[in-house]
Amino acid sequence: MNILERKDIVEIWKGIVAGFIAKPPLHPEEYEIRLTSGTSGNEPILIVRRHEPLHWNALRRVQCSGSMGVRLQHLLNALVDEPDVPTRIWALDGSDIQEEMGPLMEDYAPDGIRGSCSMILRAAGHIPAKTRAAVSSAVFGGEQVTPALRQAAERAFPNAKLQTVYRAIEVGSISEEPCGHLPFGHNHPAAGFGMNVHDPDKQGVGDILVSVALSETTFIENYRTGDLGRAVTGPCVCGKEEVFEIVGRRGQDYVKLSGATLRREEWDRVADALRLYNDYRVEASKVVLNGKVQGKVLLRIFRRDGAGTEALAQEIADKVAKTAFVTPTRTYSELVATGLLAPLKVEFSTTPFLRGKKEVKIVEK
Amino acid sequence: MKAAQDIQSFVERVRAHDTEFYRDHWGTAQAFGELPPVSREDFRRVPLSKRRYKNGKAMVKVIRDANGPFLSEWAADDIREELYSVPSKRPMVYLSNAHESLEKGAWCRLNGMPSLVGEREPEVAAIEAERFRIDSLITDSTNLPKLRSYLEGRKEKLATISVLDTTFDIPTLRTFDAFAHTVRLVLALPEVGAFAESTPDAYPRFRVMPNCIVEQNGQALVTKLSDLVTPVIRYRFECAEPLECTV
Ligand SMILES: [Zn+2]
Numbered sequence: 001m002n003i004l005e006r007k008d009i010v011e012i013w014k015g016i017v018a019g020f021i022a023k024p025p026l027h028p029e030e031y032e033i034r035l036t037s038g039t040s041g042n043e044p045i046l047i048v049r050r051h052e053p054l055h056w057n058a059l060r061r062v063q064c065s066g067s068m069g070v071r072l073q074h075l076l077n078a079l080v081d082e083p084d085v086p087t088r089i090w091a092l093d094g095s096d097i098q099e100e101m102g103p104l105m106e107d108y109a110p111d112g113i114r115g116s117c118s119m120i121l122r123a124a125g126h127i128p129a130k131t132r133a134a135v136s137s138a139v140f141g142g143e144q145v146t147p148a149l150r151q152a153a154e155r156a157f158p159n160a161k162l163q164t165v166y167r168a169i170e171v172g173s174i175s176e177e178p179c180g181h182l183p184f185g186h187n188h189p190a191a192g193f194g195m196n197v198h199d200p201d202k203q204g205v206g207d208i209l210v211s212v213a214l215s216e217t218t219f220i221e222n223y224r225t226g227d228l229g230r231a232v233t234g235p236c237v238c239g240k241e242e243v244f245e246i247v248g249r250r251g252q253d254y255v256k257l258s259g260a261t262l263r264r265e266e267w268d269r270v271a272d273a274l275r276l277y278n279d280y281r282v283e284a285s286k287v288v289l290n291g292k293v294q295g296k297v298l299l300r301i302f303r304r305d306g307a308g309t310e311a312l313a314q315e316i317a318d319k320v321a322k323t324a325f326v327t328p329t330r331t332y333s334e335l336v337a338t339g340l341l342a343p344l345k346v347e348f349s350t351t352p353f354l355r356g357k358k359e360v361k362i363v364e365k
Numbered sequence: 366m367k368a369a370q371d372i373q374s375f376v377e378r379v380r381a382h383d384t385e386f387y388r389d390h391w392g393t394a395q396a397f398g399e400l401p402p403v404s405r406e407d408f409r410r411v412p413l414s415k416r417r418y419k420n421g422k423a424m425v426k427v428i429r430d431a432n433g434p435f436l437s438e439w440a441a442d443d444i445r446e447e448l449y450s451v452p453s454k455r456p457m458v459y460l461s462n463a464h465e466s467l468e469k470g471a472w473c474r475l476n477g478m479p480s481l482v483g484e485r486e487p488e489v490a491a492i493e494a495e496r497f498r499i500d501s502l503i504t505d506s507t508n509l510p511k512l513r514s515y516l517e518g519r520k521e522k523l524a525t526i527s528v529l530d531t532t533f534d535i536p537t538l539r540t541f542d543a544f545a546h547t548v549r550l551v552l553a554l555p556e557v558g559a560f561a562e563s564t565p566d567a568y569p570r571f572r573v574m575p576n577c578i579v580e581q582n583g584q585a586l587v588t589k590l591s592d593l594v595t596p597v598i599r600y601r602f603e604c605a606e607p608l609e610c611t612v
Contacts, residue, residue: 021498024454029474033481035493044489046496048479068463068482072470076480079422079441079471088438090425093463096434101427104436107412108425 003198003209004223006045009170013045016215020048032076034069036169045170050215053081055177058112058137062105063091064119065142069169074114092123101126112137113160117145117153118258118286118293124156125291133159139178141165143256144248144364150184152288166246168225171212175244181237188240195244196222197231204230205247248364255284255364258295259340260326262362270324276316277301279353282362287342296342297332300349307348317346372397372578375590379418379598386416387598397599402586404601408556409435416595423594424471426464428555437556438594444468445475446591447558448574449551450527452478453501457494459483460529461507465555469503469529491515501525502545506534509541516544529553531603538565552608557597560587561610570609579610 025031036045047069054077063074071091078089090108097119105127113120117140124132138153138160145153145164153162163178164185174195175187182188189195194211197204208229211221232243255262262284271280283298299320308316321332321344335341376397379387390407394400408416413425413436422441427434449472450456456473458481460466470482481497483490487508494502494515501524502512509528516523523545528538533550541548542565552561552571561571561579573579578588585604589597 017496021455028454028479029477031479032474033479033493033497035484035489035496044492046493048497068466068470068484071463072467072480072482075424075467075471076474079424079444080474083422086421086423088423088425090427091464091467093427095429095463096427100434103412104427104434107414107436109414 001198001222004220006170006224006226007043009214009220009223010043010045012214012218012220013047013170016218017046017048019215019217032069032073034067034072034169037067047170048215049172051076051080052173053077055082056112056114056137056139058110058114059085059087060108060110060112061087061089062108062110062113062123063089064113064115064123065091066094066116066119067169070115070142092119094119097123097126099126102128106131110135112139113157114139114141116140116142117149118143121149121152121156121288121291121293124153132157135160138162139165141167144246145185146286146364148288149286149293152291152293164246166227168210168227171210171214171220171223171225174208174210174212174225176240179236179238179240182243186232186243186245188236188238189242189244194221195231195242197229197244198222198224200230206230208244208246255282255362257284257297257326257341257364258286258293260295260332260335262297262326264362266325267362270320273323274316274319276319277303280361281349281353283365284362285365292339294342295335295340297344299344299346300353301346302349302352307350313346313348317344320344320346369397372588372590376400376598378592379596382418384416384418386411386418387596397588400599402584402599402601405430405435405556406432408437408595409433412436413438413595418596419592419594424464424468426468426555428464435556439468439558440594441471441475443558443591443593444472447472448562449529449553449559450501450503450549451525451547452476453524455479455481455497455499456501456503457481457483457490457497457499458503459490459494459508459512460503460505462505462555465505465529473503487511487515499523501527503527503529506530506532506538510537513541516541519544522546525549527551529559533563533565533568535565535568554587554602556595557587557589557600557602558593560589561608570611573610579608581608581610 030051078087135157138157166175167173173190176190196209198207198209200206208225208227209222213219228248229246235241279302281300285296324332326332423438426437458469466482470480473480525547526545527549529551550563551559553559560577561573563571576590580586586599
């Protein structure tokens with residue numbers, strides 16, 4: 001099978017953009033332009049996509065996303081789709097999320113909140129309980145919702161139906177808008193999307209491959225999104241046959257964590273530079289502390305010379321935290337200072353790490 | 366300028382509305398020129414739900430200054446009518462405030478243009494501008510200089526740079542003349558929209574936009590003769606220097 005990787009669709013998108021510029025479509029206003037983030041060490045991709053309508057019955061929406069492109073898409077969904085429906089939207093900016101937002105939210109009285117779960121929970125910390133209780137729909141997308149995050153979201157929005165959607169900016173909304181009958185984390189593929197789980201393991205988990213039209217004239221087949229998922233059997237109450245579940249991002253590339261990105265190549269670089277251990281594994285998790293989401297990282301290391309003392313573990317943790325970049329410009333220790341990350345913890349492993357088919361060094365727990 | 370009777374009938378329509386904000390504020394004053402001015406403090410003091418004069422598709426923005434935040438709501442139809450920029454094939458919006466950026470992105474969409482709102486980091490916005498081969502820019506005094514090196518690297522001039530702001534540093538803005546056929550200075554406030562425009566050559570002479578009234582008798586007041594979600598009637602705004610506004 002010929003699998004398309006990200007580098008393959010970089011070229012395809014360049015062609016589509018060149019076509020748009022050379023010969024604009026009849027209705028150029030129906031197109032939204034945005035750049036995918038290049039944080040995974042890949043070249044960013046410029047996307048020129050036709051507006052995708054969204055059927056979400058929330059009338060007073062709050063959108064939580066760091067990306068301007070994603071915010072704009074949801075703003076246009078509210079302003080342009082379904083012309084007779086009086087949809088309002090507040091696309092939250094990070095700078096809105098502070099104490100003084102509470103009375104404004106109370107005044108706005110949202111019924112639906114959508115976006116990245118971490119950002120939604122950060123916002124929830126400044127929304128009065130009564131206002132949160134009036135939210136009837138919460139839709140998460142853009143990052144994996146771990147059990148800890150889900151529980152925190154259930155507490156924050158006790159009367160909301162919690163659902164997930166799955167999209168990749170470079171290909172669009174892969175999941176359909178939730179039908180309302182599926183368990184949390186399960187979705188139907190969107191119309192026009194072919195989905196395949198490639199090379200599944202015993203639990204049925206493998207790489208998600210999608211086939212879809214990127215433009216009126218360009219169809220891609222078997223594009224590896226970089227996420228791991230599985231097909232769920234059985235038809236849904238709504239009548240649709242196909243159901244899938246996303247279980248995580250391919251760990252060997254990167255894990256996103258509370259404003260930080262843990263990249264395999266960076267942790268390899270740090271290991272090479274410091275030469276304090278022979279092998280390592282990074283376990284990332286998100287914890288909710290006083291209503292705030294904090295990223296927590298455990299670095300498990302193996303030393304051929306044998307394990308060391310508690311003091312050595314601390315010394316290694318300090319050195320790694322000062323060396324490892326977790327954003328393009330900031331180190332782990334700098335993000336600890338901002339409160340986004342908990343201090344790095346180092347643990348010795350007495351046995352070497354097993355090397356599997358896909359050598360996963362960074363995982364999200 | 367609109368005929369005096371048009372202005373007065375607009376005032377009466379707002380006064381007769383179910384929403385009490387202006388009626389309460391005006392008290393017994395009748396003639397347009399006698400209506401007590403309204404200010405940011407009034408918008409801040411009164412929740413949005415108590416100064417909403419219409420319902421429908423709209424975006425809500427947070428406006429924040431040293432005295433705290435307040436909400437401003439803009440209907441899709443009203444965003445469309447603004448004169449933030451002029452038509453072009455591939456505009457990019459790059460403003461220092463995220464809410465303002467998004468609103469102008471919607472303005473592009475509602476006026477027949479593709480919409481591109483630059484991401485916050487200048488390096489990323491420059492990549493977007495370059496790859497999309499933008500032909501115009503909607504920006505402000507804070508963000509325009511961040512794109513200088515991108516602009517210096519361009520082979521041809523942009524059609525227009527629209528600078529949306531309340532103060533304009535003309536010597537600095539002059540250094541951008543080389544990068545666009547037209548540099549527009551657009552006097553705009555988040556809660557008012559655009560209401561007058563100029564160029565670096567004409568500054569400080571501003572041309573007041575259609576359906577807007579600017580009064581300058583000791584204090585600067587702006588009125589928009591449009592049925593906005595929260596209408597703007599004799600709204601006080603701060604001006605760093607005296608502007609010469611002409612209709
Ligand atoms: Zn279903």
